Amino acid sequence: MKIVVCVKYVPDMSSQPRFTAEHRVDRAGGQLSELDEYAVEQALRVVDAVPGTHVTHLTVGPPAAAEALRKALAMGGDAAVHVSDEAIAGSDAPATALILAAALRRLEPDLVLCAMASTDSGTSLVPAMLAEHLELPQLTFAGEVTFEPTGGTVRVRRDTAQEVRHLEAALPAVVSVTDRIGEPRYPSFKGIMAAKKKSLETWTLADLGVPADQVGAAARTVVDEITARPARAAGTIVPDDGEGGRLLADFLSTQKFI
Amino acid sequence: MSGVLVLVGHIAGQVSRSSLELLTLARRLGNPIAVCAGTADDEVVKTLGRYGAERVHLIESDELEEYPVAWVRAVADLAADVQPQAVLTESTPDGREIAARLAVRLGGGVLTDAVDVQAGPLGPVVTQWAFAAGYTVTSRVVRGIPIIAVKSNAVVPAEAPVTPSITRSGLQLDEAARRTRVLSRTVRESTGRPQLTEADIVVSGGRGLGGAEQFELIENLADALGGAVGASRAAVDSGWYAHAHQVGQTGVTVSPQLYIAVGISGAIQHRAGMQTSKTIVAVNKDPDAPIFELADYGVVGDLFQVMPQLVDEIARRRA
Ligand SMILES: Cc1cc2nc3c(=O)[nH]c(=O)nc-3n(C[C@H](O)[C@H](O)[C@H](O)COP(=O)(O)OP(=O)(O)OC[C@H]3O[C@@H](n4cnc5c(N)ncnc54)[C@H](O)[C@@H]3O)c2cc1C
Numbered sequence: 001m002k003i004v005v006c007v008k009y010v011p012d013m014s015s016q017p018r019f020t021a022e023h024r025v026d027r028a029g030g031q032l033s034e035l036d037e038y039a040v041e042q043a044l045r046v047v048d049a050v051p052g053t054h055v056t057h058l059t060v061g062p063p064a065a066a067e068a069l070r071k072a073l074a075m076g077g078d079a080a081v082h083v084s085d086e087a088i089a090g091s092d093a094p095a096t097a098l099i100l101a102a103a104l105r106r107l108e109p110d111l112v113l114c115a116m117a118s119t120d121s122g123t124s125l126v127p128a129m130l131a132e133h134l135e136l137p138q139l140t141f142a143g144e145v146t147f148e149p150t151g152g153t154v155r156v157r158r159d160t161a162q163e164v165r166h167l168e169a170a171l172p173a174v175v176s177v178t179d180r181i182g183e184p185r186y187p188s189f190k191g192i193m194a195a196k197k198k199s200l201e202t203w204t205l206a207d208l209g210v211p212a213d214q215v216g217a218a219a220r221t222v223v224d225e226i227t228a229r230p231a232r233a234a235g236t237i238v239p240d241d242g243e244g245g246r247l248l249a250d251f252l253s254t255q256k257f258i
Numbered sequence: 259m260s261g262v263l264v265l266v267g268h269i270a271g272q273v274s275r276s277s278l279e280l281l282t283l284a285r286r287l288g289n290p291i292a293v294c295a296g297t298a299d300d301e302v303v304k305t306l307g308r309y310g311a312e313r314v315h316l317i318e319s320d321e322l323e324e325y326p327v328a329w330v331r332a333v334a335d336l337a338a339d340v341q342p343q344a345v346l347t348e349s350t351p352d353g354r355e356i357a358a359r360l361a362v363r364l365g366g367g368v369l370t371d372a373v374d375v376q377a378g379p380l381g382p383v384v385t386q387w388a389f390a391a392g393y394t395v396t397s398r399v400v401r402g403i404p405i406i407a408v409k410s411n412a413v414v415p416a417e418a419p420v421t422p423s424i425t426r427s428g429l430q431l432d433e434a435a436r437r438t439r440v441l442s443r444t445v446r447e448s449t450g451r452p453q454l455t456e457a458d459i460v461v462s463g464g465r466g467l468g469g470a471e472q473f474e475l476i477e478n479l480a481d482a483l484g485g486a487v488g489a490s491r492a493a494v495d496s497g498w499y500a501h502a503h504q505v506g507q508t509g510v511t512v513s514p515q516l517y518i519a520v521g522i523s524g525a526i527q528h529r530a531g532m533q534t535s536k537t538i539v540a541v542n543k544d545p546d547a548p549i550f551e552l553a554d555y556g557v558v559g560d561l562f563q564v565m566p567q568l569v570d571e572i573a574r575r576r577a
Contacts, residue, residue, distance in 0.1 A: 093358070236555050237555075
């Protein structure tokens with residue numbers, strides 16, 4: 001089986017994001033999106049279960065995005081592809097999906113694995129867009145993935161606020177996974193060393209036949225304004241000296257919740 | 259004024275509050291056309307009309323339940339016919355997926371997680387909260403039909419009664435749509451409490467509770483206040499409460515009038531799902547817990563002392 005895991009290089013979400021003058025996220029000093037680690041992990045579990053499985057990590061992004069691929073390779077996997085081109089800067093979800101779809105057409109995987117969302121923009125749009133471009137079935141927000149022993153079929157379980165849904169599709173398919181799918185492994189020292197020797201190809205838009213004027217500045221959305229939300233005013237913090245519950249009731253009363 | 263397609267969530271004789279919110283927002287942009295699956299009964303059509311749907315378009319097919327992707331084709335066909343000012347859908351996983359596929363089919367731009375939508379000279383102006391809700395962003399779609407996925411609770415549903423016209427279409431299932439098949443659906447039993455995303459008050463419990471039985475303390479307070487129950491991922495991962503109640507980055511985002519975090523430390527991923535709540539209250543025995551940075555009122559103490567006392571006190575004051 002051939003698996004391609006789509007991964008994204010994102011800013012560290014535990015620190016303040018920075019923005020460029022064009023209202024784009026400043027991607028310097030980023031990392032592999034934490035949620036993508038769950039998709040990488042899932043691919044590696046298939047490798048453990050189905051011998052002969054080949055895993056390629058794929059990203060679209062600036063030169064530094066190769067770091068995300070190295071991290072994924074250090075966890076495991078066989079090869080990586082980095083689509084990088086100056087014209088890509090500023091691409092929104094439809095443009096990114098267009099580029100990823102072109103790369104996937106070339107890689108011809110049996111299974112495309114994505115995370116449920118990126119940790120920076122968090123739209124969840126790309127997996128479904130890939131399925132639409134490639135005319136593949138989509139099994140998204142999977143909390144559990146199983147393959148038929150004979151291969152060829154993939155089933156997922158999906159939890160939503162309203163229901164639990166089981167979905168099925170024949171391969172090839174696009175699957176996106178949540179953080180309930182199983183804890184990602186840490187790259188071992190051996191893994192980190194091995195990753196340095198694995199193939200990491202860089203492709204341009206021209207390589208993929210994607211017209212530069214359909215991505216980047218051709219984004220279908222523009223951001224007019226970004227403002228930091230005002231910090232919350234300091235609240236009242238009281239120690240519980242045996243009256244904490246009653247004090248809290250007082251607060252809720254003054255706020256008219258009781 | 260031309261039409262605005264409003265995708266009314268899968269209905270079982272009941273129109274969701276979120277759908278009424280979408281209709282309310284749609285009226286700011288044009289004439290709402292409610293699109294729903296199945297043979298909506300009179301009650302449904304009446305409700306949609308009461309909230310301003312000038313037209314209700316029914317997509318009639320028994321197969322939508324089994325092949326959810328087929329819905330996209332039906333909506334795309336309708337959009338090609340109507341050329342709407344915008345398409346509005348809920349910012350749920352299902353809603354965002356439809357938005358994604360429609361955008362590819364229609365060549366439109368998508369904005370997700372909208373918390374406000376206003377008409378502007380260049381098309382709809384959308385407000386979102388980004389980066390763990392630390393930033394307010396205003397955006398526009400500049401190419402193609404704007405497709406906007408709106409978070410629930412973005413607006414209070416307001417009535418604007420009209421008598422809708424009804425149109426219908428069937429469904430042609432293409433090969434691609436048949437490739438994703440629903441094997442089973444198990445609808446969650448109603449807890450009798452408000453839905454997490456729609457509740458004005460949310461009481462959430464975390465690892466500090468120490469076990470599933472102790473969630474009773476959270477439920478008791480939620481019931482005393484008429485609120486919904488939430489949980490941190492740590493509590494959900496431990497199996498103490500159902501995943502559907504997880505608040506945060508990979509759970510649901512809530513923005514109630516009052517959020518009470520009990521035995522929750524306030525990790526960034528949890529804060530991402532609740533920090534736009536109007537009033538935040540925390541109970542935690544660790545004075546350095548990051549949740550206190552957000553709290554309007556916090557009690558540093560043992561939740562097993564504080565919670566029962568609070569519930570008793572509420573009952574006493576109401577007696
Ligand atoms: C990719 C990813 C996604 C994630 N998504 C989410 C998400 O959506 N939602 C989410 O919540 N988390 C999420 N997390 C996990 C998050 O990082 C934290 O691990 C989690 O929120 C911690 O839950 P907690 O606050 O209940 O537990 P802890 O951090 O362990 O905090 C428990 C708190 O309880 C207090 N406590 C203990 N005993 C008592 C007592 N008797 N009385 C009072 N206080 C007490 C402690 O002082 C402590 O502050 C995610 C993590 C990752 C990596």
